[in-house]
Amino acid sequence: MYRPIGALAVLALSTSALAQTAPQAAPAPAPVTAPNTVELNAKLAAPLPADQAAMKAHVLFLASDAMKGREAGSPEFDIAAQYVAAQFYAAGLRPGGDQGGYLQTVPLVSYKAASKGDFIWTGRGPAQPFVFGEDYVPAANGAKAETSVSAPVVFVGYGIDAPQYGQDDYKGVDVRGKIVAYFGGSPARFGGEERAFFGSGGTKAAIAQAKGAVGVITLESPRSAKVRTFGKMAEFYATPRMTWANPDGTGKVDAPGAPSLGTVSMVGAAKLFAGAKTPWSKVVKQANSDNAKFKAVPLVGMLTVATKTNFVPAASSNVVGIIPGxxxxxxxxxxxxxxxxxHIGITKPVKGDALNNGALDNAIGIASLIEEAKRFTASGQAPKRTIMFLAVTGEEKGLVGSDYFTNHPTVPLTSIVADV
Known part of the structure; x- marks a missing residue:
């Protein structure tokens, strides 16, 4: 639900009364008093200097309940994109999108696991079918409807190869034609940006693909289990994800040649490590450290994985305006x-409110972009360099709109010298 500036103050002034109860009876919950509409409207319509009023007006529209949280792929996002395009036009920007317009179409695809899949481990003994929710949770493959991989497994610590930071988790092993298994995250000694980059699943899979791996699995660790139990992960295994779509309807992923096959629990990992030179108990002990150092080790056996993925097409837009240099x-x-x-649209209700308006994230940023464009054109002086004003879609889905623009720029990519 929309929470404009000052609304919390109005709510703070509201009162509630406890219902009368009979002796020994549990007290009834206090009723929530709605904010006084007249007072709320007075705060919304309070006079401001023109520049501040312009900013507030953009936010009031983009973060209104009518926009339903502006989720990428929704009709409400499309309305918001048209609004921004109209504002770019009013500011005097030239169109920088597709076919002479302000919008750059971004084809999207939502994908999710279509089944629980199969994980079968063949070690020194008979083949062991893993149990869904106990030993493994499958991953959807955004690049393929059906995925089938059968290969030896190599444990590679965090799965990071960053010699500039003294981290080579692949040292001493050959992973060509193999599945690599690693822990999520990255060492705490990495800087914030480096931790985010090297800790991402896409980066890890791309590293594995570059080294010849044919698939990746993530291992549950004692630390990750404290954040999210394996049972909870299994409960949401079929949650849809989104990326931009290839012409054939599949999704763009960072490493199609080394797809993420799923996550293996600590129980399942103990089975994978049976007979390995490094026992699982030692690895688990090391994994409790913020800056764990692991030694890569081949595991004794063959993992066979089969998964299926469903795809649902969608579409959205980036909005592009230009001031030529x-x-x-x-x-x-x-x-x-x-x-x-x-923004993130409508989600599970919190205190009865399921609508995420996205005023701070990021209607205020878009308002700033629009007003900055007006200031540039109102100055009457053309900038030395060309300035592009870019409102992107799908940030909440994983920087999808930004990634699409990078791969399908509306100006030569080599001409872009900075992004602020």
């Missing part, structure tokens, strides 16, 4: 000013 030397260089337009 006038300098004969650097005028064709492009500086991008960007903000994301989408």
């Amino acid at each position: 006038n300098d004969p030397v650097v005028g064709k260089e492009v500086v991008v000013l960007s903000a994301h337009l989408d």
Whole structure:
């Protein structure tokens, strides 16, 4: 539900009364008093200087309940994109999208696990079918409807190869034609940006693919189990994910040649490590450290995995406006000013409210983008470099709109010199 500036103050002034109860009876919950509509409207319509009122007006529209949280792929997001395009036009920006317009179409695809899949481990003894929810949880493969892999497994610690930070989790092993198993996350000694980059599943899978692996699995650790139990992970195994779509309807993934096959629990990992040179008990002990150092080790056996993925197409848009540069030397260089337009839409209710309006995340950023565009054009002076104003979709889905623009730029990619 929409919470405008000052609404919390109105709520704080509201009162509630406890219902009368008979002796020994449990007290009834206090009724919630709705904010006084007149007072709320007075705060919304309070006079402001023109520049502040313009910013507030954009936020009031984009973060209104009518926009239903501006989820990428929704009709309400499309309305928000048209609003931003109209504001770019009013600001005097030239269109920078598809076919001479302000919108760049971003084809999307939602994908999720279509079944519980099969994980079968063949070690030194008979083949062991793993149990869904106890030993493994499958992953959806955004690049393929059916995935089938059978290969030896190699444990590679965090699955990071970053010699510049003294981290080579693949040292001493050959993973060509194999499945690599690793823990999520990255060492605490990495800086914030480095931890985010090397800790992402996409980065880990891309590293594995570059080294010749044919699949990856993530291992549950004592630390990850404290954040989210394996049972809870299994409960949400078929939660849809979203990426931008290839022409054949499949999704863009970071490492199609080394797909994520799923997550193996600590119970399942103990089975994988049976007979390995490094016992699972030692690995678990090491994994409790913030800066664990692991030694890569081949596991004794063959893992066979089969999964299925469902795809549902969707569409969204980036919004692109341009002010051409006038300098004969650097005028064709492009500086991008960007903000994301989408939010997370409607989710599980919290205190009865399921609508996520997204005023701070990121209607205020879009409002700033629009007003900055107006200031540039109102100055009457063309910038030296070309300035692109870019409102992207799908940030909440994993930087999808930004990634699509990077792979399908509406100006030569080499001309872009900065993004703010």
